[in-house]
Amino acid sequence: MQYLGEHLLPGQAGHFFAVLSLVASLIATIAYFKASRIHLENEKAGWVRMARIAFLVETISVLAMFGILYYIISNHLFEYKYAYNHSDRSLQMEYLLSCFWEGQEGSFMLWSFWHCVLGWVLIWRAKAWEAGVMTVMSFAQFALATMLLGLYIFGVKIGSSPFVLLRNEFDWPILERPDYLSLIKDGTGLNTLLQNYWMVIHPPILFLGFASTIVPFAYAIAGLMSKKHEWVKPSLPWASFSAAVLGTGIMMGAAWAYESLSFGGYWAWDPVENASLVPWLTLIAGLHTNLIYRHSGYSLRPTYFFYIITFSLILYSTFLTRSGVLGDTSVHAFTDLGMNTQLLLFVLVFFVPALFLYFKNYKAIPSIHKEENTYSREFWMFIGSLVLFLSGMVIIAKTSTPVFNKLFGTNIAPPEDPEFAHNQIQIFVAIIIGLLTALTQYLKYKDTPKRFFGKNIWMPTLVAVLISLSISFFGEVAYDKKGPGFLFAIHLAIFAAVYAVVANASYIFLGLKGKLKAAGASVAHVGFGLVLVGILISSAKKTVLSWNTTGVTPLRQEDAKERGNPAGNPAENITLFKGVATDMGRYMVTYVKDTLNERDRKRYYEIKFKAKQGDDSFSLYPDVIKNNKGMEGFAANPAAKHYWHKDIFAYITSFQENSTEDTTSFTNREISVGDTLFYSNGLLILNKVSVNPTEQAGLYQQGETALFLDIAVLSKDGRRYTATPGIAVTGNEFRPIPDTVTAQSLILKFNKVKDEKKGLLEIGIKESGAITDLITLKVYEFPMINVLWLGIVVMVTGFVMSIIQRNRQSKNTLKVAS
Amino acid sequence: MKKTHIIILVLIAAAIVVLISYTGDLTTYETIESARQKEGKFVNLIAKLDKTQPLEYDAVKNPNYLTFTAVDTLGNSIKVVYHNNKPTDMEKSERLVLKGKIQGDHFECKDILLKCPSKYKDDPKAMQQQPEMNKEVSN
Numbered sequence: 031m032q033y034l035g036e037h038l039l040p041g042q043a044g045h046f047f048a049v050l051s052l053v054a055s056l057i058a059t060i061a062y063f064k065a066s067r068i069h070l071e072n073e074k075a076g077w078v079r080m081a082r083i084a085f086l087v088e089t090i091s092v093l094a095m096f097g098i099l100y101y102i103i104s105n106h107l108f109e110y111k112y113a114y115n116h117s118d119r120s121l122q123m124e125y126l127l128s129c130f131w132e133g134q135e136g137s138f139m140l141w142s143f144w145h146c147v148l149g150w151v152l153i154w155r156a157k158a159w160e161a162g163v164m165t166v167m168s169f170a171q172f173a174l175a176t177m178l179l180g181l182y183i184f185g186v187k188i189g190s191s192p193f194v195l196l197r198n199e200f201d202w203p204i205l206e207r208p209d210y211l212s213l214i215k216d217g218t219g220l221n222t223l224l225q226n227y228w229m230v231i232h233p234p235i236l237f238l239g240f241a242s243t244i245v246p247f248a249y250a251i252a253g254l255m256s257k258k259h260e261w262v263k264p265s266l267p268w269a270s271f272s273a274a275v276l277g278t279g280i281m282m283g284a285a286w287a288y289e290s291l292s293f294g295g296y297w298a299w300d301p302v303e304n305a306s307l308v309p310w311l312t313l314i315a316g317l318h319t320n321l322i323y324r325h326s327g328y329s330l331r332p333t334y335f336f337y338i339i340t341f342s343l344i345l346y347s348t349f350l351t352r353s354g355v356l357g358d359t360s361v362h363a364f365t366d367l368g369m370n371t372q373l374l375l376f377v378l379v380f381f382v383p384a385l386f387l388y389f390k391n392y393k394a395i396p397s398i399h400k401e402e403n404t405y406s407r408e409f410w411m412f413i414g415s416l417v418l419f420l421s422g423m424v425i426i427a428k429t430s431t432p433v434f435n436k437l438f439g440t441n442i443a444p445p446e447d448p449e450f451a452h453n454q455i456q457i458f459v460a461i462i463i464g465l466l467t468a469l470t471q472y473l474k475y476k477d478t479p480k481r482f483f484g485k486n487i488w489m490p491t492l493v494a495v496l497i498s499l500s501i502s503f504f505g506e507v508a509y510d511k512k513g514p515g516f517l518f519a520i521h522l523a524i525f526a527a528v529y530a531v532v533a534n535a536s537y538i539f540l541g542l543k544g545k546l547k548a549a550g551a552s553v554a555h556v557g558f559g560l561v562l563v564g565i566l567i568s569s570a571k572k573t574v575l576s577w578n579t580t581g582v583t584p585l586r587q588e589d590a591k592e593r594g595n596p597a598g599n600p601a602e603n604i605t606l607f608k609g610v611a612t613d614m615g616r617y618m619v620t621y622v623k624d625t626l627n628e629r630d631r632k633r634y635y636e637i638k639f640k641a642k643q644g645d646d647s648f649s650l651y652p653d654v655i656k657n658n659k660g661m662e663g664f665a666a667n668p669a670a671k672h673y674w675h676k677d678i679f680a681y682i683t684s685f686q687e688n689s690t691e692d693t694t695s696f697t698n699r700e701i702s703v704g705d706t707l708f709y710s711n712g713l714l715i716l717n718k719v720s721v722n723p724t725e726q727a728g729l730y731q732q733g734e735t736a737l738f739l740d741i742a743v744l745s746k747d748g749r750r751y752t753a754t755p756g757i758a759v760t761g762n763e764f765r766p767i768p769d770t771v772t773a774q775s776l777i778l779k780f781n782k783v784k785d786e787k788k789g790l791l792e793i794g795i796k797e798s799g800a801i802t803d804l805i806t807l808k809v810y811e812f813p814m815i816n817v818l819w820l821g822i823v824v825m826v827t828g829f830v831m832s833i834i835q836r837n838r839q840s841k842n843t844l845k846v847a848s
Numbered sequence: 849m850k851k852t853h854i855i856i857l858v859l860i861a862a863a864i865v866v867l868i869s870y871t872g873d874l875t876t877y878e879t880i881e882s883a884r885q886k887e888g889k890f891v892n893l894i895a896k897l898d899k900t901q902p903l904e905y906d907a908v909k910n911p912n913y914l915t916f917t918a919v920d921t922l923g924n925s926i927k928v929v930y931h932n933n934k935p936t937d938m939e940k941s942e943r944l945v946l947k948g949k950i951q952g953d954h955f956e957c958k959d960i961l962l963k964c965p966s967k968y969k970d971d972p973k974a975m976q977q978q979p980e981m982n983k984e985v986s987n
Contacts (some may be wrong), residue, residue: 073905401850421865428869431874443892445873446947446958453867603911604935665936683933684907806911806933 033197036109043182044098044193051091051142052175058084058168060162066161066255077162081295085164088171091147095178096139099192101127108214111199112136112192118219122630128224131233134352134369135178135192140234142174144241150247162252163245170244173376177369190369218419222655222665225630228286236306239276240344243309246272246316247341247384250334254387257394262323265337269317270550274829275464276310281822288679290667295810296549296818297565297571299452301356304429305347310321311422312342315415321338325475330414331395334388336419342381343426348832349373355432385741406478414466417671421459425452450512453569457519460562464526467555468494468533471541484541492535497532498525501567509570520570527566530559549834549841557825564818575678576604576616576809580801601685606637607773608803610751617641621805622649630653635682635805652681652807676813685805696779696794703789710746710797711774716751719791726756734758736767739780743771755780755793768794773804880924883950893955894947895920905934918946918955926950929977930957956958 061081068074099112104126108114116129116136132135138704149167156163164236182192194213197205204210223229245268249261283303288296297303316336319329347416350356353370402409428451431442445451472478472487502505502521510517542548606612606621622636632653640647652669668681697706707714717740731737740758745751755778756767768779878891897903901917914934919925928946938944944962948956 037983402852404851409852412852416856416859420859424863424866424870428870441877443875443876443877445870446890449868451873603907605907605911684905684911684936686907804907806907808933 031208032243033109033211034209036195036196037105037107040098040102040107041110041193044095044102045191047091047094047098048175048178048180048191048193051088051095052172052179054084054088054091055168055171055175057081058088059165059172062161062165062168066165066252066792068206074161081161081164081168085149085153085168086147088168089150090471092139092146095192096143099130099136102193106217108193108217109195109197109211111194112213114196114217115221116217120216120631121220124227124230125220125225127232127310128229129220129689131229132186132220132224136179136717137188137233137237138174138177139192139304140237141241142171142178144238145171145174145244148241148245156264158728159249159252159264163248163261166248166251167244170380170590173379175378176402187368188372195839205821222465223290225654225655226286226290226667228282228289228600232279232282232286236279237276237281239272239310240306240348242268242272242275243313243341243344245269246313246337250337251384254334254391257391259396262320262330262333263840266320266324267833268315269320269337270312270829270833270836272513273310273313273317274826276306276313277829278822278826280654282305283820289670295812297814299449301429302351304425305343305350308422308426308429309340309343309347311418312336312343312424315418315422316340318411318415321410325404326402326408327396327398328402328408329415330581331392331397332415333410334395336415338388339419340380340386343382343422345377345380346426349377350429350433351608355436369740403733405473405475405478405483407470407475407478410466410470414470417459417462417466421456422454428452454512454516454519457516457523460523460566461519461526464523464530464559464562466604468526468529469549471534471537471552471555474791477677486537487533489540490536491529493536494525498528503527505567505571507567507570520566524563524566527559527562531563542575547831548835550828550830550835552828553831554825557821557823557828560817560821560824564814564816564821567814568812568818571813573811574602575811576602576680577615577808577835588639598798601807602808604809605806610773611640614809616643619807619809621803621807624803627653635685637680637807639678650678650680654682654685672816674816676811677815678809678811680807680809683806683808686803698776698781698792698794700784701791701793707793707795709774709776709795711776712743714778714792714795715742715744716740717742726754726767729756730758731811734760734765735784737780738767739778739791741778741793743774743776745774749773753778758760758784877945879922880918880926881919881922882954883955884926887950890949890958891922893918893948894943895926895946897941898925899939900923903934903939907933915954920942927954927956929954930960935960935962941947948955 045658058081061077061084061169065074065077065081068077084638101107102113103108103117106117106119112133112135116132117126120127131140145167146832149164152163152167153160166370166387173304177189178191179189180194181188197210204213207213236335246265249265249268253259253261276563277808280303283306284296304471316333319333319336319692322329323333351375366588371747376820402412403428434440469487472483501524507520507524508517509520538544538546540554542552576722593759604612604614604619605618608621608623611618617639620638620640622638622806624633624635626633632655634651634653637650637652638647640648648671650669650671653667655665655667666682668679670680671678701707701714701716703716703718705716707716720738720740722736726736726738736756736758736834738754741753741755743751753769753770753771753776755769758765758767764782766779766781770777775797777796779796781792781794784790784792852945871897874894875890877894878886880893880895883893885889895918898917898919903914905914905915911933912931914932915928916928916938917925918928930948938960941962945963946955946957947959947961950956
């Protein structure tokens with residue numbers, strides 16, 4: 031059958047390049063492998079040339095696939111399933127790229143793309159190691175290419191192609207019509223949670239981090255295969271690069287979660303977060319053992335092990351997040367594409383041979399039999415690496431319970447408080463790592479003169495003790511929800527973190543005599559310490575501001591102390607009526623108005639905060655975006671007011687709009703001062719009558735005599751409002767000035783004075799049936815969260831400094847050697 | 849034995865102890881019937897929203913009170929009370945993971961994890977309900 035209006039060429043080209051990339055990467059793998067086994071210069075060069083050409087073809091194929099998919103999405107070719115599923119016409123330009131990584135295929139492509147980029151850097155720089163390292167890289171490209179194949183081989187589907195046609199994938203009746211394309215007007219769109227600027231940059235950075243962990247791994251495999259161990263030198267800057275990028279990627283995800291997801295924070299120990307954090311921990315462990323080996327000759331075996339395990343964990347995390355196995359435990363895993371076996375094989379095809387090579391060569395890897403000196407840097411660095419590794423293992427084991435359930439048919443679920451289950455262990459890791467980070471720099475490799483250590487360490491120690499004591503005493507860190515033991519641990523961890531910052535900052539002057547060029551490690555450690563401080567303080571002191579104070583709730587707080595704690599306490603939503611200032615702890619908050627932005631299809635709510643004390647006043651604009659995946663609900667994006675020392679963070683949890691027409695009319699009632707009248711939802715009390723009151727001066731004109739009533743409105747649920755309807759008189763003219771209690775849908779009108787002597791007045795009461803516009807809001811305060819973000823920037827700066835430093839060193843040694 | 853080895857063994861032992869103690873904190877996935885057997889114990893209830901019964905949430909009265917009826921695959925049903933806001937898309941969810949405990953006649957819920965439909969259906973309208981991502985609205 032001939033279908034109308036289809037564009038088949040891009041898809042055919044896409045399929046072609048998918049197959050070409052598979053073949054090219056296979057050829058590159060074989061050629062590089064051959065080259066790595068041959069020692070004859072000429073023959074080797076021939077194989078390398080062939081491998082490079084194959085890798086070039088591979089690179090071109092990946093770029094072509096990328097371009098074609100972008101073409102399909104940006105031209106809205108909905109005959110392709112990928113465009114139909116992940117985009118729509120209304121999407122803004124900047125989010126077209128986000129469509130790539132909403133689906134698994136696009137994110138595999140992104141990964142593959144970064145491998146190509148890294149591959150060319152390696153071809154340029156790796157020299158003698160090129161063949162061995164690129165064998166592994168090309169093989170990884172081959173494995174990734176199979177993921178994008180989408181072909182049936184012997185009845186088994188291999189991979190999932192992004193270039194499949196809608197009509198081949200579904201059997202809807204309309205797809206059998208030749209003009210089906212004219213019926214499919216729009217795609218299903220991009221998940222609203224991904225329509226955030228962090229989602230444009232976080233996945234590329236994170237995938238660069240993922241992709242770059244293969245380089246130390248590839249060096250280690252190349253080392254095992256060739257039984258040469260000099261790779262530990264070029265691997266150092268690569269490991270630093272990987273740690274910096276992966277760390278940035280993870281924390282960008284945290285920033286996205288903080289700004290876009292409404293789980294109210296930046297870290298939730300979600301399985302997807304854990305799965306990317308753990309490889310980072312083992313990578314840091316590997317980076318440190320690598321340094322140990324370079325300076326002291328110890329710890330080569332652990333270095334191999336850590337680099338192997340890091341990349342394997344990256345693959346394992348791919349399996350966790352993409353196989354659908356996390357379905358019941360994670361917020362944002364991908365859905366199952368039916369590729370679980372293939373994903374599992376992807377992990378095993380690297381992990382098993384790598385481990386086999388490692389244990390086969392274990393005895394042949396050089397190691398020193400003499401024990402490390404306790405006063406040496408390498409000893410404590412090794413302990414730190416070990417702690418990081420074990421901490422990672424504990425996290426990944428906990429995260430793997432769904433896998434355990436699948437394997438053994440159990441039905442284990444996460445604990446009641448999954449975050450605390452992690453926190454109570456990791457806080458001790460933070461203490462140990464903080465202390466080691468602080469102290470270890472002051473030790474020298476091999477042996478440290480005790481006088482040198484003592485002479486330098488006392489000052490930073492004293493400063494850190496003073497700072498952390500003042501935080502403990504004046505910082506009001508009183509997270510007592512989990513008992514005094516945990517609170518004590520928090521204070522201890524704050525000390526350790528402050529110590530890490532102070533000791534490393536002073537080491538730049540005490541140990542390095544202010545030589546900034548050599549201070550990469552110290553700067554990175556300062557950043558790491560700041561991250562710890564930021565995490566500890568912002569989490570321990572996170573408070574709920576939207577504490578529900580307005581109504582009588584069926585909830586009773588047994589313990590007043592419980593109020594400050596966010597997790598256990600449910601009454602965190604406050605209801606705001608449009609235009610009504612509501613009491614919220616330290617602030618009066620008003621939902622001023624909402625506006626729909628046509629461009630990004632978000633509805634922005636203006637929420638005005640006014641401090642009760644002082645003149646701090648600001649507006650926040652949290653928004654909601656209607657979920658465009660055909661769901662009725664909406665996704666909320668938080669907004670935050672940033673102070674240097676804290677964030678006020680708010681997001682909308684539900685909203686109601688007034689749509690009903692107002693048809694009711696006023697009923698007239700008599701009242702005098704002190705009287706009580708009932709309305710359907712409560713009662714009104716007339717407090718007093720005032721003539722020409724200054725508070726309402728704007729409501730009447732000069733020359734008018736104005737009477738205003740001060741009425742207290744008490745609703746059944748215990749809320750209290752004031753209404754001041756009035757009347758303005760000029761001669762015989764009466765002009766009523768009604769007042770509304772929006773929250774109660776109540777309009778009050780002062781009709782006339784009925785009997786002046788008795789003080790009898792007539793008022794009109796109107797209860798409109800319509801509910802007013804209202805929203806429910808959650809507001810949190812995160813103190814010192816900027817320390818966390820600052821820490822990350824400092825840490826990454828430190829990594830970059832040390833990469834530059836390593837590269838300069840290797841150039842210098844080259845000069846010396848020649 | 850080298851002291852490095854001793855420390856390695858001690859740390860590994862600590863990690864194992866941590867993991868073993870973690871198994872004590874773990875909870876289980878339950879049906880309504882089996883959860884009733886464990887009244888007062890924290891469980892994860894797998895059920896879905898009973899759409900024939902009213903879902904009560906009125907932000908005007910109390911933004912922190914949601915009650916509805918959950919029904920599981922065995923056909924048992926239970927009233928659920930959740931002291932928080934109504935999660936978005938709740939009506940559209942095909943499955944709920946309710947975290948909390950049975951208290952008397954109702955299930956006192958601490959956290960709700962929504963599972964939105966993810967499988968393609970034959971007709972294009974139903975097919976639109978396929979988020980790539982699972983949604984959770986928790987505190």
